[in-house]
Amino acid sequence: MATIYSCLRSLTEPCKPRNSSWSPTKTPSIFNLLPASVPGRHPKLTLQFPLKPPPLSSLFIKPHKPLQPNCSGSRVRCLFTGIVEEMGTVKNLGFDQNNSFTMKIGAEIILEDIHLGDSISVNGTCLTVTEFDTVLSEFSVGLSPETLRKTSLSELESGSLVNLERALSPSTRMGGHFVQGHVDGTGKIVEMVPEGDSLWVKVKVGRELLKYIVPKGFIAIDGTSLTVVDVFDEEGCFNFMLVAYTQQKVVIPLKKVGQKLNLEVDILGKYVERLLSSGFVDSFKSS
The missing domain is CATH 2.40.30.20 (Elongation Factor Tu (Ef-tu); domain 3)
Structure with a gap:
């Protein structure tokens, strides 16, 4: 089953068709695929991960109008309690555009009052809802290169279970502690x-x-x-x-x-x- 690493062939090059005769001759890592000018990139990271061409049906997700993350910047725009509401299932993950990586997650409780642009904690990472379908019980979130570098989300694959929590509302009981969703x-x-x-x-x-x-x-x-x-x-x-x-x-x-x-x-x-x-x-x- 293809992992996120096996989907990240290139941030600028589209994936080959399923019937392509392409075969990898090198094993680039996710860190080497990201621009060298990105602040905080560690020059000594040399971890290598083998790549395989993933099925297009599970790789590409219909793109949606890009939204600004609710948890970006130095100000705290959303908070969580750290009390997980449900475990969702990763359904699809991959590129939806040349430089945009998307993950689709199956869930139920999270979808009860979901809106585009909402902040959802996925394994403790604050991510923004870019698309949802209450009939199919699924929603999509975007993943930036920095998020993939900094978190363990890069180890997920189709079928993985993830912790989910919606951002705090004024009436929410404070059962845990103040969690920003900014993974350290x-x-x-x-x-x-x-x-x-x-x-x-x-x-x-x-x-x-x-x-x-x-x-x-x-x-x-x-x-x-x-x-x-x-x-x-x-x-x-x-x-x-x-x-x-x-x-x-x-x-x-x-x-x-x-x-x-x-x-x-x-x-x-x-x-x-x-x-x-x-x-x-x-x-x-x-x-």
Whole structure:
């Protein structure tokens, strides 16, 4: 089954027809396919992924009038609670235009009051609804190259389950914590150990994110609001536990050791760090 990597042959070159005799002679990665001028691109990334020509029926999705993402920019335009509403199923993914990548997801609850331009958290990533069909129970979202670089959505394939949550409304109960849907990075599962009907999950993460993770603190993992149990600084890891109920409602237990998880740390830690580094506390004391 073709993954997103196997769909990304080129951001400027249309895919070959199904009956084409084309066969790959090189194995370009998604990172090499993206423009070198994109800010934040890491020059040392050399991961390679084999490509296969995907079926056109599952690759192309009817394009829709482009919409501006609701969660772009530095201002917080949407919030989530991290309480997953349902698990949707990826139905199609691929290019709908030369430089536009689209994912179509099957869902039910999300479609109850959906509108074009709505913000939906997909595995913790804030994405914009570009098309929907309540009869077929499906909606589409656009994926930018930066989103594919920064999140684990690049590992999805047709048939994958994803966590879904609509943006907060004024009457929503605040059952989790403030989640922006702006993924800070990914972590890798290094251990999954059952204890009774609960599940311990241990995740390895870079030092740049680990500093914001504290025991008993909030963290959004694939869009799920969870509580950190312990932080292992020497190992560069943290862990959390999923109770039996949560295991039935989110995609994390379906993943395996070695797979990636989208991580969004608590925004409060970033604000505190910014205030301390700017000298705000010292100036406040002296005033």
